[in-house]
Amino acid sequence: MTQTMKxxxxxxxxxxxxxxxxxxxxxxxxxxxxxxxxGDTVGIVSPAGKLPLKTDTAKIRERIESWGLHxxxxxxxxxxxxxxxxxxxxxxxxxxxxxxxxxxxxxxxxCRGGYGSVRLLPLxxxxxxxxxPKWVVGFSDITMLxxxxxxxxxxxxxxxxxAGFHFDGxxxxxxxxxxQALFGETVCIEVEPHPLNQPGTASGxxxxxxxxxxxxxxxxxxxxxxxxxxxxxxxxVGEFVYRIDRMxxxxxxxxxxxxxxxxxxGHFSEMLGMEKFGVAxxxxxxxxxxxxxxxxxxxxxxxxxxxxxxxxxxGRRVTVGVDDTGARVEFARED
Numbered sequence: 221m222t223q224t225m226k227x228x229x230x231x232x233x234x235x236x237x238x239x240x241x242x243x244x245x246x247x248x249x250x251x252x253x254x255x256x257x258x259g260d261t262v263g264i265v266s267p268a269g270k271l272p273l274k275t276d277t278a279k280i281r282e283r284i285e286s287w288g289l290h291x292x293x294x295x296x297x298x299x300x301x302x303x304x305x306x307x308x309x310x311x312x313x314x315x316x317x318x319x320x321x322x323x324x325x326x327x328x329x330x331c332r333g334g335y336g337s338v339r340l341l342p343l344x345x346x347x348x349x350x351x352x353p354k355w356v357v358g359f360s361d362i363t364m365l366x367x368x369x370x371x372x373x374x375x376x377x378x379x380x381x382x383a384g385f386h387f388d389g390x391x392x393x394x395x396x397x398x399x400q401a402l403f404g405e406t407v408c409i410e411v412e413p414h415p416l417n418q419p420g421t422a423s424g425x426x427x428x429x430x431x432x433x434x435x436x437x438x439x440x441x442x443x444x445x446x447x448x449x450x451x452x453x454x455x456x457v458g459e460f461v462y463r464i465d466r467m468x469x470x471x472x473x474x475x476x477x478x479x480x481x482x483x484x485x486g487h488f489s490e491m492l493g494m495e496k497f498g499v500a501x502x503x504x505x506x507x508x509x510x511x512x513x514x515x516x517x518x519x520x521x522x523x524x525x526x527x528x529x530x531x532x533x534x535g536r537r538v539t540v541g542v543d544d545t546g547a548r549v550e551f552a553r554e555d
Contacts, residue, residue: 268335341364367442420516423539424450425451434454450481456525
């Protein structure tokens with residue numbers, strides 16, 4: 221052993237447990253929060269944009285209580301003092317942290333998305349959920365929280381948010397799907413055939429959410445990677461299709477599509493600039509990147525900014541099957 225190595229050896233011995241701990245965190249098993257039971261309490265917060273004026277929190281409470289649950293609203297959930305956000309970053313972070321720390325709260329539901337969840341990540345401690353897991357629910361901008369929870373290897377629910385519930389007396393399959401997911405009743409979602417579907421069967425952990433938010437996480441601790449078998453879920457709203465193409469280019473050129481086992485394409489709603497880009501459907505843009513992968517691809521999956529927006533378990537092992545009769549996404553009962 222050289223003289224230099226003799227000096228370095230004690231330092232390396234001290235550092236070895238740190239490296240082992242980091243490696244262990246990356247390979248830790250996913251944690252599944254307990255499903256809800258009648259009488260449990262859910263917390264509702266607004267981690268991003270402020271609620272629309274038409275939002276009726278009394279009706280939201282009534283709907284969720286009809287599921288046999290109790291409801292707590294964050295102190296700033298309905299704040300409207302800020303121009304855009306539902307309170308300052310510190311106020312929204314405090315609301316979220318309070319619900320995460322409250323042992324009586326078994327699930328934390330974002331009331332709406334918008335923009336702003338990423339601003340809370342430096343201010344909240346999500347890691348505590350590994351010791352006291354509970355469901356975190358939302359979609360769209362809440363994708364950033366889902367990505368952070370994926371890094372912590374904690375399952376979460378990509379699904380509808382209370383500000384979007386329907387209270388017109390008609391059936392609300394989106395809200396009902398959230399109830400089912402919270403109570404552990406979601407087993408399989410079947411989808412009608414789509415001309416752009418790619419056949420096959422594959423399994424992996426479900427990850428993803430809003431495409432723009434996924435791409436915005438590149439280069440951050442929350443960046444979506446696929447070192448293990450992964451099924452990617454993507455959805456989008458109100459984007460120009462050339463931006464969809466640019467984001468798919470980025471996914472392809474960064475190698476993030478190469479290790480996927482399947483792709484599940486949700487609603488791409490209110491797309492802009494299709495005629496100028498020369499396409500009739502944004503899904504055609506996505507298909508140009510997924511078809512060469514030779515893996516199962518599901519189009520028309522009911523998740524995103526159009527009804528129905530069905531709740532799914534992110535971080536859960538799923539099996540995707542696609543054939544001429546349609547597609548199905550099955551959620552594993554055991555990890």
